[in-house]
Amino acid sequence: MAGLSERIQDMEKVSKELLKLMAEGKAVEKLKDNLSKQEQMIDKLLDTRKTTKQLIKELMATEEKAAQKLYDREQELKETLQKLQKIEDELLQANEKDATLRNSTNELKKQLEALREEIRQQERNAAENVDASMSATYLVHLYYQICHIDWDYSCDPSVIKGTHYGPDIAQSINLDSTQHSRCFISDHLWNLVNTSW
Template sequence: MAQVEERAGRGLLDMQEEKQRRDHELESLEQQLGRCTAKSQTADAEIQFLQRELESLRNSEHELEALQNQVDEDTTEVIPSAVYVAQVYYLITKIKWEYDTQPNILKGVHYGADLATPINIDTSARSRNDVSDQLWAFVSTEW
């Protein structure tokens, strides 16, 4: 009887130890689950933020495409008319302008009947009237 009681007591102690070990393991798993849940919530929040950012960027891209299309349409309408005006000015004045100059410098060549005359005028050093008079002096009045 004593042996049975001893075996039963040891079994009970072993079971209690196993229960404590399993309780400790369960507590550890619950803590790990809590950490993983927090990480998951953080990741979900980051995903939602990134999705909103992506949608915002897509909207911005669509707006930029619309603006680019509008600029392209405006450019195709404006440039031909600007080219036409430049061609008319050349036909009247016979002056070909250099466009890659400083803002205050007028450079070009006047193609007169006899010879080509270079033009290089610093507009900051002269009045607008003087510049205009010098340029109009190149234009032939004979029609």
């Protein structure tokens, strides 16, 4: 109830003020002035509303363009990342192939070095064989000069066969090593050699 009486008192005050203004004759002017100001405020509000709508449209268009540019940049970034990943994969494969090739190359180098060493060893052996062969040839020639025996190598290995060309006459040699001792064979052959030299 207290709220209702307060409202009634406020309304009475406003009514008294209105009566007072009307009594002074200034009420119409004030109302006209207030209406004019109110129209100006409404016009400004409408202009502001139009400007706000235009700004909102421009802002939305700008946001849309920015969103499209952002999307385009994201797509470009995604494509660039895919290209980068592809290049990294290719680089990794190339590095693996390179490592495999290096390993193969190292293995081939080792094999080549082993072959070179084998060739060097064979050359050394061949040189030694040539030296030994020359030495053996020299010894055979020297032996022939001393003993004058031509050996028959076509016979059985257990048979010692050849021809001794002595100072007077050629003499045939035919000894079976299974029936004679080595000492006997050696003495027999040395007895054929002329000691007068």
